Amino acid sequence: MKGYDRKTIGDLLEGALPWQQTKQIMSSYKDDDRFLKALAAHQMRVPWKARILLPLGENLYIVLKEGQRVVRCSCGFVFGDASRNWKLGAVVLVRKTRQELEEIYPHADVCDGNWMELREFICPSCATLLEVEACAPGYPIVEDFRPDLDAFYSEWLGAPLEDASGEASPNEHGGSSLSQPPDRNT
Amino acid sequence: MTRSRPVVAGIDAGGTMTDTILVDQSGEFTVGKAATTPQCEALGFLESAEEACHYRGIGLETMFRNVDVVLYSGTGMLNVLLSRTGRRLGLITTRGMEDMVLMGRGLQAWSGYSYSDRLHAVTHCHPEPLVSRLDTFGVTERIDHFGDVIIELYEHEVRDAVITLIDRRVEAICVCLLFAHVNPTHERRIAEIARAELKAHGSETDLYLSHDVRPVVREQSRLNSVLIEAYATGRGRQQLASIQDTAARHGFRHTVQTLQSFGGLTSIAHPHLHETMVSGPIGGILGAQYVGRLIGTDSLVVSDLGGTSFDMGIITRGQVRIEHEPVMGRFKLNLPMIAMDTIGAGAGMHLKVDPVTGKVSLGPDSAGSEPGPVCFDKGNLQPTVCDCDAILGRLNPEYFLGGKVRLNVELAHEAFRKRCAEPLGIDNVHDAAEGMLTMLESEASTALRRILSAQGIHPSEYALLSYGGSGPLHLGGYSRDIGFSDILTFKFAAAFSAFGCTTADYQKRFSRSVRLDVPLAGDEEEMSHVARRIDIVWNDLRRQAGNQMKADGHSANNVHCKPFLLMRFTGQLEDVEIASPIELVADSKGLETVVATFVDTYRKINRCVSTYGQAGVTIVELGVAASAAKIKPKLVRKQLGSPSPCQNTHKGQREVYFGGSWHSTDLWEMDGLQPGNEIGGPAVIEHPATTLVVHPGDQVFVDEWSILHYRHG
Numbered sequence: 001m002k003g004y005d006r007k008t009i010g011d012l013l014e015g016a017l018p019w020q021q022t023k024q025i026m027s028s029y030k031d032d033d034r035f036l037k038a039l040a041a042h043q044m045r046v047p048w049k050a051r052i053l054l055p056l057g058e059n060l061y062i063v064l065k066e067g068q069r070v071v072r073c074s075c076g077f078v079f080g081d082a083s084r085n086w087k088l089g090a091v092v093l094v095r096k097t098r099q100e101l102e103e104i105y106p107h108a109d110v111c112d113g114n115w116m117e118l119r120e121f122i123c124p125s126c127a128t129l130l131e132v133e134a135c136a137p138g139y140p141i142v143e144d145f146r147p148d149l150d151a152f153y154s155e156w157l158g159a160p161l162e163d164a165s166g167e168a169s170p171n172e173h174g175g176s177s178l179s180q181p182p183d184r185n186t
Numbered sequence: 187m188t189r190s191r192p193v194v195a196g197i198d199a200g201g202t203m204t205d206t207i208l209v210d211q212s213g214e215f216t217v218g219k220a221a222t223t224p225q226c227e228a229l230g231f232l233e234s235a236e237e238a239c240h241y242r243g244i245g246l247e248t249m250f251r252n253v254d255v256v257l258y259s260g261t262g263m264l265n266v267l268l269s270r271t272g273r274r275l276g277l278i279t280t281r282g283m284e285d286m287v288l289m290g291r292g293l294q295a296w297s298g299y300s301y302s303d304r305l306h307a308v309t310h311c312h313p314e315p316l317v318s319r320l321d322t323f324g325v326t327e328r329i330d331h332f333g334d335v336i337i338e339l340y341e342h343e344v345r346d347a348v349i350t351l352i353d354r355r356v357e358a359i360c361v362c363l364l365f366a367h368v369n370p371t372h373e374r375r376i377a378e379i380a381r382a383e384l385k386a387h388g389s390e391t392d393l394y395l396s397h398d399v400r401p402v403v404r405e406q407s408r409l410n411s412v413l414i415e416a417y418a419t420g421r422g423r424q425q426l427a428s429i430q431d432t433a434a435r436h437g438f439r440h441t442v443q444t445l446q447s448f449g450g451l452t453s454i455a456h457p458h459l460h461e462t463m464v465s466g467p468i469g470g471i472l473g474a475q476y477v478g479r480l481i482g483t484d485s486l487v488v489s490d491l492g493g494t495s496f497d498m499g500i501i502t503r504g505q506v507r508i509e510h511e512p513v514m515g516r517f518k519l520n521l522p523m524i525a526m527d528t529i530g531a532g533a534g535m536h537l538k539v540d541p542v543t544g545k546v547s548l549g550p551d552s553a554g555s556e557p558g559p560v561c562f563d564k565g566n567l568q569p570t571v572c573d574c575d576a577i578l579g580r581l582n583p584e585y586f587l588g589g590k591v592r593l594n595v596e597l598a599h600e601a602f603r604k605r606c607a608e609p610l611g612i613d614n615v616h617d618a619a620e621g622m623l624t625m626l627e628s629e630a631s632t633a634l635r636r637i638l639s640a641q642g643i644h645p646s647e648y649a650l651l652s653y654g655g656s657g658p659l660h661l662g663g664y665s666r667d668i669g670f671s672d673i674l675t676f677k678f679a680a681a682f683s684a685f686g687c688t689t690a691d692y693q694k695r696f697s698r699s700v701r702l703d704v705p706l707a708g709d710e711e712e713m714s715h716v717a718r719r720i721d722i723v724w725n726d727l728r729r730q731a732g733n734q735m736k737a738d739g740h741s742a743n744n745v746h747c748k749p750f751l752l753m754r755f756t757g758q759l760e761d762v763e764i765a766s767p768i769e770l771v772a773d774s775k776g777l778e779t780v781v782a783t784f785v786d787t788y789r790k791i792n793r794c795v796s797t798y799g800q801a802g803v804t805i806v807e808l809g810v811a812a813s814a815a816k817i818k819p820k821l822v823r824k825q826l827g828s829p830s831p832c833q834n835t836h837k838g839q840r841e842v843y844f845g846g847s848w849h850s851t852d853l854w855e856m857d858g859l860q861p862g863n864e865i866g867g868p869a870v871i872e873h874p875a876t877t878l879v880v881h882p883g884d885q886v887f888v889d890e891w892s893i894l895h896y897r898h899g
Binding site: 028029032 | 707
């Protein structure tokens with residue numbers, strides 16, 4: 001499959017590509033090395049050196065820092081271990097009154113604060129809005145997803161992640177490393 | 187060989203190639219081809235005409251001095267629209283409707299997309315509006331759907347809007363008000379005020395009024411029609427003028443003609459040039475209609491397989507279906523157009539294999555003529571369908587486009603092995619390539635079956651006609667097992683669209699939206715009232731048609747006006763166009779005749795069970811089609827001769843891959859085949875512009891009109 005150069009992928013992430021080109025990339029099969037090029041583009045955007053393992057959002061990453069997998073904001077703030085919900089370490093702005101909600105939704109589009117509230121998760125260091133969730137009041141903080149990085153790296157990318165000791169981590173599922181990604185249909 | 191002088195020159199400038207066909211009085215054709223030159227279409231036009239003249243053995247000047255009709259259908263205006271290089275527009279509309287340009291029609295967000303993209307809403311995106319929202323001004327006024335003025339026009343707002351638009355240096359001002367097609371008073375008044383202001387400011391900005399461009403119901407399509415007319419036709423007119431200049435410089439004495447999307451010829455000075463924007467693809471349908479009439483086969487399915495698309499159309503008992511709201515450049519328009527279905531499938535399409543799932547897909551992007559398929563050796567390394575044809579020996583590497591392009595089969599083989607066969611895990615490259623061809627052919631075949639079943643047509647009552655540069659190459663594959671009564675193709679298949687354009691008559695359509703309810707159990711007086719109203723509109727349109735045809739230089743005796751109506755069962759949303767069986771309705775009896783014709787046509791299209799007579803019938807549009815005959819090419823009928831072709835026609839043998847093995851295959855020169863000749867497969871019949879592949883067990887027969895009939899074994 002045709003690969004794109006790193007700059008194109010970087011522009012794609014920045015939203016700087018013309019729509020026609022973006023649409024063409026979206027409608028084509030995904031190129032083999034898209035993930036690695038996207039990681040490299042992300043790495044160029046952040047001011048720190050720690051290796052990015054997986055982007056979680058526009059400004060949020062799982063990174064390998066001093067042998068630990070941690071969640072980190074693009075400003076450098078560390079939320080803690082990647083196996084723990086990073087949102088628990090964020091500053092939260094809850095919008096539930098009509099006035100608070102009307103700042104986001106105009107007029108008739110506003111929701112009933114007794115049924116739904118908006119929780120905005122903000123970086124304590126740089127005040128970037130990292131994530132928003134819409135929940136019923138009282139609902140626990142949502143953990144969006146907990147990626148299985150070892151399986152992803154070994155079975156899909158064919159390059160097992162190393163831990164702090166420099167050895168490949170054991171596969172959680174007990175499977176061996178594959179040089180080719182498996183068929184998605186199986 | 188002595189040949190009589192050509193009388194018609196048809197030039198069809200497609201997306202990649204410009205085809206010229208010269209036709210003489212005895213109906214003989216000569217075809218020339220050259221690459222389309224979008225920046226200055228006159229160059230491609232001249233080069234392709236020169237080539238046709240060369241093959242015919244006459245000079246360019248001789249040809250232009252002698253022909254009576256030069257017919258040009260180009261893509262210039264469509265390119266202006268697609269590349270967004272048209273004029274800067276301003277818009278004046280009814281206050282409150284200013285956002286119409288931004289909202290558009292929902293389907294415009296995905297029109298022209300592949301099926302998978304239609305399903306993925308993330309790829310949906312509205313086309314960039316042709317007029318900026320900042321250059322759009324609402325003026326207070328309102329006319330209701332009866333045509334009554336509810337709010338008078340606030341003239342000072344018009345003045346302010348026009349002055350602002352002049353300051354903003356727009357190149358054309360469009361006016362589109364609600365219900366202007368019922369009562370255009372306010373649009374006309376706006377035009378008066380605007381002209382006065384433009385004059386006062388010394389501005390030469392053009393004005394376009396929606397009721398003038400397209401006086402029919404549905405304001406979004408009407409708005410798009412007027413915007414596209416203003417946006418794209420300015421430069422399009424320049425291109426056509428340069429074609430006219432070029433022809434005149436070489437001795438042509440008349441006006442160059444162009445084709446409207448519903449199939450009528452008109453001069454390039456046509457006031458609504460956007461109606462000629464899409465004319466190339468419909469040329470084939472007109473040609474098929476004409477050929478069908480000559481040879482006595484009036485029900486045809488036409489199929490045009492080119493480099494990027496597979497176009498299909500249906501002719502039932504000599505009649506083609508007209509679509510009234512087609513999509514052009516992703517805008518829904520109000521414009522009568524010959525209905526054609528298109529899927530993305532062509533010989534230039536890139537073949538791709540998903541690295542993860544191993545799924546194979548065709549296109550949607552195509553290699554075009556530059557850089558072209560891999561075998562053209564011009565830098566493209568992504569294999570195409572054409573490369574598979576070359577790998578399997580179906581194309582002659584030394585005789586592609588008559589030898590103009592030498593095919594590098596080895597390069598195509600290598601690229602295909604690396605990018606398609608290996609990722610699929612298939613060792614035999616030829617098997618993989620044949621699989622790709624089967625995929626293209628079954629996509630085309632499925633598309634044909636789909637339109638047949640959607641229209642309730644049984645293929646045994648229809649003949650399939652195949653043309654386009656790649657049509658004959660894949661005809662054997664895509665026509666198999668559908669059960670057509672006959673399968674036809676031509677020696678000039680590659681230029682059939684250009685040929686079709688030359689068979690058109692001068693024609694103009696004039697129509698007006700109305701809303702006339704005809705209750706089926708209506709009383710005599712009510713029926714007569716409706717009949718009188720129809721006649722008033724028809725007479726008015728006849729007058730208009732007569733004047734315009736006269737202005738185009740046709741004498742009144744040669745002009746025939748045929749009235750038509752768009753009708754529906756009251757409450758339904760789709761209209762059916764019917765040609766009126768009578769010239770004037772006159773009274774209730776006449777109206778009953780018209781309604782009976784509608785019900786009959788409706789049943790033919792939609793089957794009996796779908797009629798909805800209890801609701802009554804509504805007439806939504808009245809129109810007149812004015813036409814004047816023109817000289818046309820003739821097909822020459824010859825005596826059937828011997829079944830065995832002349833030995834000079836035999837070009838030798840080549841190994842060609844069919845059904846998983848190599849076959850020693852006879853090669854024939856298509857131009858040398860004579861009526862009566864029969865060729866059994868496996869065989870390859872070659873022509874400079876196309877190749878007909880005859881599969882093992884199949885047969886090709888040349889009839890008395892020199893049409894090739896493909897028969898499956």
